Amino acid sequence: MRTEKKKTHFICQLCGYQSSKWMGKCPNCNEWNTLVEEEILSNATSRNTLTGIGGEGEVPQSVSEIETNEASRIKTGIGEFDRVLGGGIVFGSVILIGGDPGIGKSTLLLQALNKIASSDYKVLYISGEESIRQTKMRAERLSALSAQLFVLAENSLEKIIKEVHALKPKVIVIDSIQTMYTLELQSAPGSIGQVRESAARLIMLSKSNEISTFIIGHVTKEGAIAGPRVLEHMVDTVLYFEGDRGHPYRILRTVKNRFGSSNEIGVFEMKEFGLSEVFNPSEIFLNQRPIDVSGSVVVPCMEGSRPILVEIQALVSPTNLGIPRRTSIGVDHHRVSLLAAVLERQLDTHLYNKDIFLNVAGGVRVDEPAVDLGIVVAIASSVLNKPVDTKTVFFGEVGLTGEVRGVSQIEVRLKESSKLGFKSCILPEVNRERLHTDLPMELSGVSSVKEVLKFLS
Numbered sequence: 537m538r539t540e541k542k543k544t545h546f547i548c549q550l551c552g553y554q555s556s557k558w559m560g561k562c563p564n565c566n567e568w569n570t571l572v573e574e575e576i577l578s579n580a581t582s583r584n585t586l587t588g589i590g591g592e593g594e595v596p597q598s599v600s601e602i603e604t605n606e607a608s609r610i611k612t613g614i615g616e617f618d619r620v621l622g623g624g625i626v627f628g629s630v631i632l633i634g635g636d637p638g639i640g641k642s643t644l645l646l647q648a649l650n651k652i653a654s655s656d657y658k659v660l661y662i663s664g665e666e667s668i669r670q671t672k673m674r675a676e677r678l679s680a681l682s683a684q685l686f687v688l689a690e691n692s693l694e695k696i697i698k699e700v701h702a703l704k705p706k707v708i709v710i711d712s713i714q715t716m717y718t719l720e721l722q723s724a725p726g727s728i729g730q731v732r733e734s735a736a737r738l739i740m741l742s743k744s745n746e747i748s749t750f751i752i753g754h755v756t757k758e759g760a761i762a763g764p765r766v767l768e769h770m771v772d773t774v775l776y777f778e779g780d781r782g783h784p785y786r787i788l789r790t791v792k793n794r795f796g797s798s799n800e801i802g803v804f805e806m807k808e809f810g811l812s813e814v815f816n817p818s819e820i821f822l823n824q825r826p827i828d829v830s831g832s833v834v835v836p837c838m839e840g841s842r843p844i845l846v847e848i849q850a851l852v853s854p855t856n857l858g859i860p861r862r863t864s865i866g867v868d869h870h871r872v873s874l875l876a877a878v879l880e881r882q883l884d885t886h887l888y889n890k891d892i893f894l895n896v897a898g899g900v901r902v903d904e905p906a907v908d909l910g911i912v913v914a915i916a917s918s919v920l921n922k923p924v925d926t927k928t929v930f931f932g933e934v935g936l937t938g939e940v941r942g943v944s945q946i947e948v949r950l951k952e953s954s955k956l957g958f959k960s961c962i963l964p965e966v967n968r969e970r971l972h973t974d975l976p977m978e979l980s981g982v983s984s985v986k987e988v989l990k991f992l993s
């Protein structure tokens with residue numbers, strides 16, 4: 537008797553590229569040895585997710601007649617968490633939380649679930665990594681012991697779906713997607729095929745039963761584990777939990793949100809008994825700032841709708857190598873090289889024989905153009921060995937010709953700076969002209985990098 541041959545294809549475990557034949561190097565992401573043979577499912581859910589979310593027999597309806605429950609969100613009561621989600625968890629939404637192993641994802645979600653459970657919603661925490669006893673020990677440490685919080689240690693998706701139907705929780709957490717598998721695929725848990733298929737099934741489960749689902753995914757810096765990145769387009773919301781292991785601060789960042797703003801952040805501190813909210817991040821990021829030292833500048837940045845003051849530190853030293861180094865932590869290094877070149881034009885000294893190190897203190901990452909001026913001033917301050925006034929903040933975008941361009945949300949930045957005791961601000965002239973404020977701050981408008989350098993005493 538002839539058995540039917542199973543159809544297979546090769547999937548890159550890093551980027552999800554598919555090929556009908558094996559190749560040593562993935563033509564999409566250029567990595568070696570990442571293509572793995574996986575079985576093709578004739579009825580793969582992942583391919584049918586979009587058609588299946590409304591259930592069988594959907595017919596077109598007038599948009600004016602469709603009832604929504606968009607207003608109904610579940611608030612966790614953890615302010616930093618709710619803000620990042622756009623004001624709470626939307627019913628039936630699927631949220632992916634990515635982050636390095638050990639950063640605190642399980643801790644955060646167990647705490648959040650417990651809060652939801654204590655407002656009498658039934659919730660289920662599914663761990664594929666820890667036994668229920670281990671989870672209980674963690675829950676005890678976090679005082680997350682609500683009666684409505686249920687725990688399940690399981691890896692099989694089929695069993696999970698069965699238990700979810702039986703328990704009927706409002707919110708579930710899958711910790712983590714890399715440990716889940718469906719019996720329909722032969723490949724190992726954690727492979728791209730399993731991750732994608734498991735997520736697709738969970739999305740179906742969530743949409744058709746109005747269950748909000750959190751999917752935890754580990755991502756390493758190198759993207760070495762198959763993963764969460766390929767799920768980003770399938771889910772409603774993508775959050776990243778980041779931070780430096782050496783620092784206690786953690787930032788929860790929205791990368792995508794179908795139900796709210798996509799660049800909000802929430803700040804947490806990892807303590808002995810779990811994560812606690814940080815209500816005043818600026819104070820914390822600035823509290824160890826050196827005073828009257830060259831190379832340190834404070835910039836009021838916007839993270840979503842929220843202002844955060846960060847300290848930018850620069851160290852410029854003679855290079856020992858043929859090519860000068862431009863090293864930066866917390867800001868894009870291309871931006872730093874570009875700004876160093878702009879600054880070199882305006883200064884009488886050369887930078888081609890100097891290494892430049894730039895750091896945003898406290899392990900924060902900033903990527904808005906308004907920090908440009910702060911970076912330029914920090915580098916100039918270090919080169920000239922002249923400290924900037926400790927009660928002054930700087931912000932503005934810098935162009936290639938050394939012009940200082942306007943940025944947005946000026947009032948909020950100034951208000952936060954004033955609240956933290958800063959007395960003056962150097963900002964783009966175009967912004968200053970249009971500004972009406974009665975804050976007790978001295979404002980100086982500048983339109984070029986040359987003008988800013990005058991403020992280095």
Ligand code: TYD
Nearest residue numbers: 637638639640641642643806807808809810
């Ligand atoms: P965890 O939530 O297990 O990380 P992830 O799920 O992202 O892999 O967090 C693990 C780290 O957090 C571990 O290094 C110990 C630390 N931690 C605390 O400092 N305090 C606590 O109360 C808990 C539960 C963990």
Ligand code: MG
Nearest residue numbers: 641642665711
């Ligand atoms: Mg974990």
